[in-house]
Amino acid sequence: MSARALAVVLAAAFGLTALPGGAPRAANPPPDIVIGSILPLTGPLAQTGAGLRTGQELAVDLINGHVSYPLPAVGHSGLPHLGHARIRIVFADSQGKPDQARVAAEELISQEHAVALIGSYTSSTTATASQVAERAGIPFLNSDSSAPGLTTRGLHWFFRTTPSDATFAENFYQFIADLERTRKQKTVVKKIAIVGEDGLFGTGAGDAEAAIGSQRGFTIVTRVAYPATTTEVNAEVQRVKSAAPDAIMIASYLPDALLFMRGFKDQGVTPQAILAQDSGFIDPGFVRALGPDAEGIFTRDVFSLDIKHRNHAVPLIDQLFRQRFGGKPLDGNSARDFMGVLVLADAIDRAGSTAPEAIRSALAETNIPGDLTLMPWSSIKFDAQGQNVGGAGIIEQIQAGKYETVWPFDVAVKPVIWPMPAWKH
Amino acid sequence: MALRRRREARHLADARVEALSTFGQLLVAGLLTGLVFALVAVGLTLVYGVMDVVNFAHGEFVMLAMYAGFGLALLGIGPLVGLPLVSIALFLFGIVVYRLFVRRLLTGPPEASVFGTFGLLVLMQGLAQALFTSDYRSVPNPPFQGTVQLGVFALPQAALVEGLGAIVLTAALFAFIEYSSVGRAMRAVSEDRTAATLMGIDVQRINLLAFGLGSACAGAAGALLLLSNPAFPDVGASFALTAFVVVALGGFGSIAGALLGALIVGVLEVLGGYYLSPELKMMPVYLAYLFVVLVRPQGLLGRR
Numbered sequence: 001m002s003a004r005a006l007a008v009v010l011a012a013a014f015g016l017t018a019l020p021g022g023a024p025r026a027a028n029p030p031p032d033i034v035i036g037s038i039l040p041l042t043g044p045l046a047q048t049g050a051g052l053r054t055g056q057e058l059a060v061d062l063i064n065g066h067v068s069y070p071l072p073a074v075g076h077s078g079l080p081h082l083g084h085a086r087i088r089i090v091f092a093d094s095q096g097k098p099d100q101a102r103v104a105a106e107e108l109i110s111q112e113h114a115v116a117l118i119g120s121y122t123s124s125t126t127a128t129a130s131q132v133a134e135r136a137g138i139p140f141l142n143s144d145s146s147a148p149g150l151t152t153r154g155l156h157w158f159f160r161t162t163p164s165d166a167t168f169a170e171n172f173y174q175f176i177a178d179l180e181r182t183r184k185q186k187t188v189v190k191k192i193a194i195v196g197e198d199g200l201f202g203t204g205a206g207d208a209e210a211a212i213g214s215q216r217g218f219t220i221v222t223r224v225a226y227p228a229t230t231t232e233v234n235a236e237v238q239r240v241k242s243a244a245p246d247a248i249m250i251a252s253y254l255p256d257a258l259l260f261m262r263g264f265k266d267q268g269v270t271p272q273a274i275l276a277q278d279s280g281f282i283d284p285g286f287v288r289a290l291g292p293d294a295e296g297i298f299t300r301d302v303f304s305l306d307i308k309h310r311n312h313a314v315p316l317i318d319q320l321f322r323q324r325f326g327g328k329p330l331d332g333n334s335a336r337d338f339m340g341v342l343v344l345a346d347a348i349d350r351a352g353s354t355a356p357e358a359i360r361s362a363l364a365e366t367n368i369p370g371d372l373t374l375m376p377w378s379s380i381k382f383d384a385q386g387q388n389v390g391g392a393g394i395i396e397q398i399q400a401g402k403y404e405t406v407w408p409f410d411v412a413v414k415p416v417i418w419p420m421p422a423w424k425h
Numbered sequence: 426m427a428l429r430r431r432r433e434a435r436h437l438a439d440a441r442v443e444a445l446s447t448f449g450q451l452l453v454a455g456l457l458t459g460l461v462f463a464l465v466a467v468g469l470t471l472v473y474g475v476m477d478v479v480n481f482a483h484g485e486f487v488m489l490a491m492y493a494g495f496g497l498a499l500l501g502i503g504p505l506v507g508l509p510l511v512s513i514a515l516f517l518f519g520i521v522v523y524r525l526f527v528r529r530l531l532t533g534p535p536e537a538s539v540f541g542t543f544g545l546l547v548l549m550q551g552l553a554q555a556l557f558t559s560d561y562r563s564v565p566n567p568p569f570q571g572t573v574q575l576g577v578f579a580l581p582q583a584a585l586v587e588g589l590g591a592i593v594l595t596a597a598l599f600a601f602i603e604y605s606s607v608g609r610a611m612r613a614v615s616e617d618r619t620a621a622t623l624m625g626i627d628v629q630r631i632n633l634l635a636f637g638l639g640s641a642c643a644g645a646a647g648a649l650l651l652l653s654n655p656a657f658p659d660v661g662a663s664f665a666l667t668a669f670v671v672v673a674l675g676g677f678g679s680i681a682g683a684l685l686g687a688l689i690v691g692v693l694e695v696l697g698g699y700y701l702s703p704e705l706k707m708m709p710v711y712l713a714y715l716f717v718v719l720v721r722p723q724g725l726l727g728r729r
Contacts, residue, residue, distance in 0.1 A: 225703060232691075255654055
């Protein structure tokens with residue numbers, strides 16, 4: 001069964017309307033509209049890049065197709081306000097390197113005549129590629145980089161749909177506040193320890209956690225930044241232990257995340273909660289390596305298939321994604337890139353033109369309600385800096401070896417276990 | 426008044442005891458960390474001592490061993506049974522690499538071995554990337570996850586096993602070099618290649634054996650490191666960087682020096698991380714290295 005046929009069947013099963021795609025295509029179809037996409041297609045991030053590419057390609061096929069979903073811009077056989085012109089996406093490889101991302105952006109603009117760019121996963125490549133778009137006067141949509149600084153550069157042509165690490169930090173404190181509000185017994189969290197690798201990811205997350213924590217009246221008892229490639233974290237664990245925090249907020253890749261969790265266990269560091277910024281903590285290797293020691297750890301995530309409780313397109317898109325990506329489920333990265341392409345297509349369609357300034361204005365006026373997305377967001381609306389103000393993450397807790405959504409409470413599938421269970425010896 | 430003073434005195438004493446026990450804990454952790462570094466460093470120093478070649482791809486040999494250990498773990502073979510298997514496999518791998526590649530580097534200028542082994546590093550990382558992908562591979566529920574409580578100190582079992590492995594490996598290698606006839610021949614080659622040849626020692630064969638043994642050491646290191654680290658294509662780089670400092674500090678070619686250097690680096694890194702700042706934890710290590718290079722360029726136990 002082809003992907004499209006299956007989608008029709010599934011859509012019918014879920015009570016969706018399969019609309020015949022608007023007006024039939026004219027004898028002389030309008031030229032394709034080219035979107036340039038910069039992704040890490042080779043190098044250490046090649047695997048992630050392949051997933052992102054699949055998400056974007058799926059989005060383009062649904063935009064050019066005629067099956068309706070509760071999602072923007074899809075199912076109209078192209079862009080209706082542009083004579084049903086089809087979207088074509090051209091990929092360029094960043095290799096995960098900032099200088100290569102710049103070259104890729106230049107090629108997409110000068111040789112492929114892309115009307116807009118999308119990309120490019122790592123914050124450092126997004127920084128350089130978006131600078132090229134800025135100089136050329138072409139809209140750049142970023143759907144997957146979370147360094148807070150990207151939207152404070154004063155760029156005119158830059159838009160970001162994903163929440164930044166500042167939002168995720170805010171979510172941690174909101175989660176604690178919501179818990180204190182709803183629980184009969186008061187959750188008393190005052191002292192926070194912040195741990196993070198000393199690259200852009202850990203530092204950005206840590207800065208946001210420290211700033212927002214202080215604003216909200218928490219005491220940051222220690223801030224530990226360590227080199228990501230370290231092979232031992234004895235001193236770091238001892239520092240956290242000496243500070244005796246109520247909760248630990250941590251941003252690590254997998255090898256260091258494992259070192260920290262084993263170190264906390266060995267040294268008997270037992271906070272009420274460990275709140276992690278995904279990455280190493282949502283790697284499949286995390287639970288596999290730690291087994292029962294992973295129980296009760298919280299991690300923020302950008303997406304969960306549990307969102308199906310709000311938008312029933314989620315399992316359908318997941319199905320289509322699996323067919324194209326070797327059975328692997330739709331994840332947060334691919335879901336964000338899928339949405340990114342839809343947001344861009346929606347703006348180009350509303351602009352009714354491929355002129356850069358028209359697309360930019362339409363992007364700035366974007367207003368998509370949260371339940372028309374695959375994401376746990378309240379809406380997609382950009383502020384003056386181009387940051388989506390409706391973004392939010394979810395918080396999951398590892399319970400019986402599985403990641404269960406526990407916050408926000410309206411999409412939660414399991415109740416929170418607080419404080420986290422003691423380490424088992 | 427007297428009561429308050431007594432209470433303050435008790436607080437002060439408590440704080441001192443705590444500071445002392447923290448220091449002790451860090452010291453022990455530093456020594457254990459050092460032993461893990463020694464694990465990687467001994468193979469590197471052996472190859473240098475005999476062949477005068479710094480194998481820049483040594484970390485990638487460790488990486489390969491970790492993947493091999495991971496493969497065995499999937500077949501249900503634990504790290505301790507797997508260790509000799511991985512070591513033998515890496516010994517054979519080392520022999521092949523020597524025969525096909527390293528042998529040719531030795532006939533070129535000194536830079537040939539630098540660029541050659543660095544090229545090997547890039548090739549092995551790239552191949553691992555392509556074959557195994559960049560995913561982290563961790564052994565499901567690895568053994569030795571508990572701690573051993575020694576008085577006030579909590580010692581992780583995995584680190585103890587790794588440390589013990591390092592001591593056994595270093596001692597065995599030391600004994601082999603000092604007391605066996607092949608070991609004597611290796612020392613002869615490392616002291617004076619030409620004289621050794623004149624004495625009837627087959628230098629090519631000794632080189633081959635040294636490279637194989639160095640690889641086998643990387644194999645043992647990889648099998649043990651898998652207890653507390655996942656395998657991934659770049660994993661060797663972080664261990665190898667420290668190993669280079671360790672070897673330079675202890676003296677290029679000296680096995681006892683590698684052990685001593687590793688212990689110093691481990692202790693300095695952990696104490697520096699706690700008392701200075703985790704971001705600066707490598708600073709005392711590199712300062713000690715600079716100091717040794719300036720006042721004793723051959724390293725602590727190295728010969729000129």
